[in-house]
Amino acid sequence: MKLHGWGKYPVIESCGKHFSRDGEVTELFESKDEFIPHGMGRSYGDSALNTRVAFTKRFNRILDFDPINGLLYSESGLTLSEIIDIFLPRGWFPMIVPGTRFVTLGGAISGDVHGKNHHAAGCFSQCVEHMEVLVPDKGVVKCSTKENPELFSMVCGGMGLTGVILRTCIRLRQVTSGYISENIFPAANLEEILRLFEERINDEYSVAWIDCLASGSRLGRSVLMTGTHAANGDLTAKPGMALTVPFDAPGFLLNKHTVEIFNHFYYKSNSTPVRERMTSLYKFFFPLDAIDSWNRIYGSRGFLQYQFVIPKQAGKEGLSIVLNKIASSGMASFLAVLKLFGAKNSNTLSFPMEGYTLALDFKIQDRLFPLLTELDAVVTDFGGRIYLAKDARMDRATFQKCYPEWETFRQYREKTFAVNSLNSLQSKRLGI
Amino acid sequence: MIMLVLGGNSETAFETAKQFAKHQGAEIILASRNMEQLEKNAKDIELRYNVPASAVFFDADDTDSHREFYTSLAKKPDIAMIAFGRLGDQEKAQADFAEAEKIFKTNFFGAASILEIIAADFEERGQGTIIAMSSVAGERGRKSNYIYGSSKAALTAYLSGLRNRLAPRNVDVITVIPGFMNTKMTDGMELPPALTAEPEQVADDILRAYKKRKPVVYTKWFWRWIMFIIKSIPEKIFKNTDI
Ligand SMILES: Cc1cc2nc3c(=O)[nH]c(=O)nc-3n(C[C@H](O)[C@H](O)[C@H](O)COP(=O)(O)OP(=O)(O)OC[C@H]3O[C@@H](n4cnc5c(N)ncnc54)[C@H](O)[C@@H]3O)c2cc1C
Ligand SMILES: NC(=O)c1ccc[n+]([C@@H]2O[C@H](COP(=O)([O-])OP(=O)(O)OC[C@H]3O[C@@H](n4cnc5c(N)ncnc54)[C@H](OP(=O)(O)O)[C@@H]3O)[C@@H](O)[C@H]2O)c1
Numbered sequence: 001m002k003l004h005g006w007g008k009y010p011v012i013e014s015c016g017k018h019f020s021r022d023g024e025v026t027e028l029f030e031s032k033d034e035f036i037p038h039g040m041g042r043s044y045g046d047s048a049l050n051t052r053v054a055f056t057k058r059f060n061r062i063l064d065f066d067p068i069n070g071l072l073y074s075e076s077g078l079t080l081s082e083i084i085d086i087f088l089p090r091g092w093f094p095m096i097v098p099g100t101r102f103v104t105l106g107g108a109i110s111g112d113v114h115g116k117n118h119h120a121a122g123c124f125s126q127c128v129e130h131m132e133v134l135v136p137d138k139g140v141v142k143c144s145t146k147e148n149p150e151l152f153s154m155v156c157g158g159m160g161l162t163g164v165i166l167r168t169c170i171r172l173r174q175v176t177s178g179y180i181s182e183n184i185f186p187a188a189n190l191e192e193i194l195r196l197f198e199e200r201i202n203d204e205y206s207v208a209w210i211d212c213l214a215s216g217s218r219l220g221r222s223v224l225m226t227g228t229h230a231a232n233g234d235l236t237a238k239p240g241m242a243l244t245v246p247f248d249a250p251g252f253l254l255n256k257h258t259v260e261i262f263n264h265f266y267y268k269s270n271s272t273p274v275r276e277r278m279t280s281l282y283k284f285f286f287p288l289d290a291i292d293s294w295n296r297i298y299g300s301r302g303f304l305q306y307q308f309v310i311p312k313q314a315g316k317e318g319l320s321i322v323l324n325k326i327a328s329s330g331m332a333s334f335l336a337v338l339k340l341f342g343a344k345n346s347n348t349l350s351f352p353m354e355g356y357t358l359a360l361d362f363k364i365q366d367r368l369f370p371l372l373t374e375l376d377a378v379v380t381d382f383g384g385r386i387y388l389a390k391d392a393r394m395d396r397a398t399f400q401k402c403y404p405e406w407e408t409f410r411q412y413r414e415k416t417f418a419v420n421s422l423n424s425l426q427s428k429r430l431g432i
Numbered sequence: 433m434i435m436l437v438l439g440g441n442s443e444t445a446f447e448t449a450k451q452f453a454k455h456q457g458a459e460i461i462l463a464s465r466n467m468e469q470l471e472k473n474a475k476d477i478e479l480r481y482n483v484p485a486s487a488v489f490f491d492a493d494d495t496d497s498h499r500e501f502y503t504s505l506a507k508k509p510d511i512a513m514i515a516f517g518r519l520g521d522q523e524k525a526q527a528d529f530a531e532a533e534k535i536f537k538t539n540f541f542g543a544a545s546i547l548e549i550i551a552a553d554f555e556e557r558g559q560g561t562i563i564a565m566s567s568v569a570g571e572r573g574r575k576s577n578y579i580y581g582s583s584k585a586a587l588t589a590y591l592s593g594l595r596n597r598l599a600p601r602n603v604d605v606i607t608v609i610p611g612f613m614n615t616k617m618t619d620g621m622e623l624p625p626a627l628t629a630e631p632e633q634v635a636d637d638i639l640r641a642y643k644k645r646k647p648v649v650y651t652k653w654f655w656r657w658i659m660f661i662i663k664s665i666p667e668k669i670f671k672n673t674d675i
C-alpha cells in the first residue's frame with residue numbers, strides 16, 4: 001500500500017500491520033526486517049514511514065481511569081480526539097495538546113509535542129506519569145522520570161526509534177468549561193509581536209499567526225491569540241461538522257497572489273483587538289481540524305512544513321533574516337505560526353528550547369529545496385534547531401548541529417539493538 | 433437496552449458495540465473465546481461510555497454448550513449480534529474435508545445453533561433484533577473461497593427464513609453483507625483501499641440499518657451493485673473467469 005505523512009511527501013510503497021496484543025509486536029521484533037510504529041500519520045514528513053510499519057491506531061483501549069486524580073491508563077493508539085470526546089463532558093482535558101487533536105498518545109510522546117502553553121506547561125512528556133515500552137533487548141519495560149529515567153528520556157522525543165510504546169498513564173487536568181476566554185492582539189511588525197509575547201507571558205496559551213509575505217516596515221505583521229480556560233461551567237462544547245477537501249487541488253491554486261489575498265483579509269479581519277471572547281476549545285486549539293484532509297489543498301505533489309526554533313537572544317535578528325529570505329523568494333507559506341517557547345527539558349531529542357519557533361508550510365516545488373537549505377544555515381548559525389516531526393529533507397550535518405546529543409542517542413540505539421529493528425526513512429537519512 | 437455480541441473480539445463487532453453503547457446507551461455483553469482480550473474490550477466500553485459492559489465465554493463450535501450459555505445469562509438481550517467467523521484455508525479445505533467442516537461448523541452450524549435458542553426467546557417475548565454478519569462471498573461461489581462462501585450462503589438463506597418466521601412476532605433480523613473489511617481476518621491480504629471498509633464504517637452502517645429497520649445491508653453500500661453485476665454474469669462465462 002501507498003503510505004505518506006501529513007505533507008504527502010514523500011510517498012512510499014509500504015506493508016503495514018495492525019496489532020492488538022503485545023505478542024504481535026514481539027513477533028515484529030523477532031522477524032529480521034526493520035519497521036517503524038505509525039500512529040495517525042500526522043507527522044508531516046518521513047518520521048513514521050518505512051517499507052514496513054506497525055499501525056498502532058487499533059491498539060487504543062482505555063484500561064483504567066482514576067476520576068480523583070485524572071489519571072488515564074490506556075493503550076498507546078488512543079487519540080487525543082477520543083480522549084477529549086470522552087472526558088471533556090466529565091470535566092477533564094489533556095494538559096498539552098498540539099494543533100490537531102488527531103494524534104495518538106504514542107505519536108504525542110515520540111514527538112514530545114508542544115502546545116500553545118509550552119511556555120507554561122512544557123512538552124507532552126510532562127503529563128506522562130509512566131509508560132510501558134517494548135524494547136528490542138529487554139521486552140516490556142516500565143519507565144517514568146523516576147523509574148528507568150534513561151529509557152524515558154530516550155523514548156520521549158525519540159521518534160519511535162528506541163522502542164514501541166504500548167501503554168501509557170497520563171495525567172489529565174480538570175476544567176470547568178469547554179470554552180477558552182480568548183484575546184486577540186494585532187501586531188504591525190516583528191518588533192511589536194515579540195514585545196506582545198513578553199507582555200502576555202502570563203496568559204496560559206499563546207500563539208501568533210504571521211504574514212510571511214509582508215516585507216519592509218510591515219515585516220513580521222501578525223496577530224497574537226492568547227487564552228485561558230473559561231470557568232462558565234458549560235462543558236457541552238462540540239466540534240462543528242468537519243468540511244472536507246474531496247480531492248487534491250490543482251497545484252497552481254496556491255501561489256503568491258492567492259496567499260497574499262488570504263493574508264490581507266485575515267489580517268484585516270483581526271485588526272481590532274478582542275478581549276475575553278468565549279471560543280470553544282475545539283476552535284481555539286484545533287482550527288484546522290474543521291477541514292478534513294486540508295492537506296489536499298497543496299496539490300498532488302504535497303507540501304513541506306518547516307518548523308525551527310532559535311534561541312531567544314537571537315530572536316529579532318534571526319527571524320528578520322528568515323522572513324526576509326522567504327518574502328524575497330516569493331514562495332508563499334499559507335500558514336505561518338510563531339510562538340515563544342519556555343525552557344528546554346532533558347529528553348535527548350526533544351525539540352523545544354527557550355526561544356521563538358516558526359512553522360511554515362510550503363508547497364513542494366523544485367526551487368523550494370535550495371531556499372530551505374539556506375534557512376537551515378541561518379537557523380543552525382544562531383544555535384537553533386529543526387523539528388523532526390515536521391522534517392522530510394534536512395541533511396545529516398544539519399541534524400547533528402541541531403541536536404548536539406545525537407551521538408548519545410545513537411549509542412543508546414546501538415547498545416539496545418534498536419538500530420537493527422527500528423528505523424524510519426528519516427532515521428536512515430539522518431543517521432539517527 | 434441490552435446487546436449481546438457473539439464473537440465480541442471481532443474488530444467490527446467491537447466497533448459496533450461501541451456505537452450502540454455511545455448512541456443507544458446500550459448495556460453490552462461481549463461473548464467470545466479469548467477472555468483476556470474480551471475483558472479488556474468490555475472494560476474499554478464501560479470506561480468510554482459509562483454503560484455496564486461484561487465479558488462471558490462463548491465458543492460457537494461447541495454447540496452442545498449453547499443452551500446452557502444462553503440460560504445462564506443473568507439478563508436476556510434485546511439485540512443479539514453474530515459476528516464470529518472463520519475464513520479458513522480454501523486449498524486446505526479442498527484436500528482435507530476436516531477443514532471444510534470446521535469452516536461450516538463456525539460460520540453456519542455454530543450460528544444456526546445459538547440463533548435457534550435466541551430466536552425462541554425473542555419469539556416468545558415478541559421483541560428483539562438479530563444482527564448477523566454474512567459475506568459477499570456467500571452471494572456467488574468463486575474458486576478462491578467457495579467453501580467459506582457456501583457456509584456464508586447457507587447463513588444468508590437461513591437468516592432470510594428466520595426473518596420470515598419472526599416477522600409476525602415483531603422481531604427484526606438484519607443480514608449484514610460486508611465486502612472487504614480491514615480487520616485481522618484479512619491481515620496481510622492486498623485489498624483495494626477504495627473497496628475496503630474500516631471497522632468504524634461498518635459499525636456506522638450497522639447502526640443505521642438498525643435504526644431504519646433494514647432487513648439487508650451491504651457495507652460499503654456499493655457492494656450491493658458490485659454483487660448485482662457479478663451475480664448477473666451467466667455461469668457459462670463466469671466459470672472461465674478469475675474474479
Ligand atoms: C495540523 C497539525 C498541527 C500540528 N500541530 C502541532 C503542534 O502544535 N505541536 C507539535 O508539537 N506538533 C504538531 N503537529 C505534529 C504532530 O503533533 C506530531 O507529528 C505527532 O507526533 C503526530 O502523532 P501521530 O499519532 O500522527 O504519529 P505519527 O505521525 O504516525 O508518528 C510520529 C512519530 O511517532 C512515532 N510513534 C507513533 N506511535 C508510536 C508508538 N506507539 N511507539 C513508539 N513510537 C511511536 C512514529 O514512529 C513517528 O516517529 C501537528 C500536526 C498537524 C497535522
Ligand atoms: N474481514 C472481512 O473482509 C470480512 C468480509 C466479509 C464478511 N466477514 C465476516 O464478518 C464477521 C466479522 O469479521 P471480522 O473481520 O470483524 O473478524 P475478526 O476481527 O477476524 O474476528 C473474528 C472473531 O471471531 C471469533 N471467533 C472465531 N471462531 C469463533 C468461535 N468458534 N467461537 C466464538 N468466537 C469465534 C474470534 O474470537 P476470539 O478472538 O475470541 O477467538 C475472532 O475475534 C465474520 O463473520 C466474517 O466472516 C468478514
